[in-house]
Every structure is written in structure tokens, then in C-alpha cells.
Amino acid sequence: MAYADILLEQKQAALDDLRGVKELFASRNWFPGTSGNLSVRVGDFTPEEFYFAITASGKDKSVHTPEDYLFVDRNGKPCETTALKPSAETLIHCEIYRKTGCGAIFHVHTIDNNLVSDWYGDQGFVPAKGIELIKAFNIWEEDAAISIPILPNYADIPKIAALVPDALDPAVPGILLRNHGIYAWGRNAFEAKKHLEAFEFIFEYTYRRLLLNAAGSNQAR
Ligand SMILES: CSC[C@@H](O)[C@@H](O)C(=O)COP(=O)(O)O
Numbered sequence: 001m002a003y004a005d006i007l008l009e010q011k012q013a014a015l016d017d018l019r020g021v022k023e024l025f026a027s028r029n030w031f032p033g034t035s036g037n038l039s040v041r042v043g044d045f046t047p048e049e050f051y052f053a054i055t056a057s058g059k060d061k062s063v064h065t066p067e068d069y070l071f072v073d074r075n076g077k078p079c080e081t082t083a084l085k086p087s088a089e090t091l092i093h094c095e096i097y098r099k100t101g102c103g104a105i106f107h108v109h110t111i112d113n114n115l116v117s118d119w120y121g122d123q124g125f126v127p128a129k130g131i132e133l134i135k136a137f138n139i140w141e142e143d144a145a146i147s148i149p150i151l152p153n154y155a156d157i158p159k160i161a162a163l164v165p166d167a168l169d170p171a172v173p174g175i176l177l178r179n180h181g182i183y184a185w186g187r188n189a190f191e192a193k194k195h196l197e198a199f200e201f202i203f204e205y206t207y208r209r210l211l212l213n214a215a216g217s218n219q220a221r
Pocket residue numbers: 033034035036037055056057058059086087088089107
């Protein structure tokens with residue numbers, strides 16, 4: 001499917017999704033200092049050809065302007081003539097779409113995801129076990145355990161993007177960049193938001209659990 005074949009209504013629906021999520025996440029202070037980026041895919045998907053709307057780079061994501069988003073192709077190149085630059089991290093979105101065929105990807109920097117990704121950075125994953133919110137990933141097994149992958153936070157984004165395919169765990173719709181933030185995705189904006197919220201719950205839980213452990217409060221367990 002060519003970009004020209006994507007209906008105006010489909011593009012508008014993607015922009016509406018992005019606007020709603022951006023406003024909500026901004027209200028949670030999930031975009032400090034212009035950090036974070038959001039994207040929603042439009043039209044049909046094949047790994048060889050797909051398109052998505054993504055936040056423009058360096059914008060204040062706590063306000064709405066006519067210059068907040070642009071459409072790009074599978075290589076992260078703008079589909080229409082524009083002065084806007086796509087997110088500096090667009091290539092990571094491209095790689096996640098290409099490998100998973102998902103419909104939306106949300107990236108945020110929070111204190112919790114930074115601290116936890118750094119704490120477990122050397123081992124390359126955050127372990128999570130027996131936390132109820134794991135069910136948000138459609139994992140219903142009792143006392144389930146997952147590992148959330150952590151990639152190094154290279155300044156060179158293509159170098160990070162190249163690591164994405166091997167880091168992906170089909171059961172876990174997210175990847176951390178060490179001391180940077182998380183990418184979470186889903187089949188659509190609703191599911192990507194659900195997954196992101198579950199990850200952030202797990203990171204806050206993990207952080208507090210580590211503090212409790214350090215305080216020796218769980219010695220009976
Ligand atoms: C301003 S700090 C955050 C950036 O370096 C980057 O990690 C980020 O998430 C936002 O980049 P952007 O190009 O606006 O999408």
C-alpha cells in the first residue's frame with residue numbers, strides 16, 4: 001500500500017489518538033524537558049512497507065500546536081514535504097514496527113524507569129515476578145515471571161536500532177534504554193497505553209521493593 005492510498009480519515013484518527021495520549025501523559029509529567037516521543041501506525045502493514053505518524057523532534061509535548069506530528073515511512077523519512085524533523089529516535093520506532101507489526105509505540109522518560117534500568121543494566125534485563133500487572137501483557141499464568149530487556153543508551157541511535165531485533169521478547173511489549181527511558185507498544189494506542197502503564201507500575205514496584213529489601217524489611221519472606 002502506497003502512502004497516497006491511506007485515507008484522510010485514517011490519518012486523522014492516528015493524529016487524534018496521539019493528541020489524546022500526549023495530553024494525558026503530559027498531565028502525568030511523563031515528558032519532562034521535551035523528552036519522550038509517540039507514534040501511531042496508519043494503513044496496512046508489511047515489514048517492507050508501512051507508515052506512521054510520529055511526534056516532531058524537540059517539541060514541548062505539554063502543549064498542542066499545528067506542528068506536533070508528521071508522517072514518515074518505514075525508513076523514518078517524511079512522507080510529505082515539511083519543515084518538521086521527526087523524533088531523533090524515529091529509527092527505533094521503525095525497527096519495532098518492522099519486527100512486531102504493532103500499531104502504536106510510546107516512549108517516556110520517568111525517574112522510575114531510569115533508576116531501575118540502571119540498577120539492572122549490567123545484567124541486561126529487569127526481572128519481574130508475581131506482580132499482578134504482568135497480566136496486562138496477556139500473561140495469565142499464576143506467579144508469572146518476565147524479563148524486560150535493557151539496551152545500552154548509545155548516543156548513536158542507528159546503533160541502538162540495530163540491537164532491537166535480538167533484544168525483542170515476543171511476550172514482553174517493551175524495551176528499556178539504560179538510564180534513558182522505555183519504549184512500549186501494542187496493537188493500537190489503547191493497548192500501547194495499557195502496556196506502558198503496566199511497565200511503569202512494575203518499575204515503581206521494583207524500585208520500592210529494592211528499597212524495602214535494602215532496609216531489611218522483608219526478612220520474614
Ligand atoms: C531532551 S532529552 C530527551 C531526548 O534526548 C530524547 O531521548 C527524547 O526522548 C526526545 O527526543 P525527540 O527528538 O524530541 O523525540
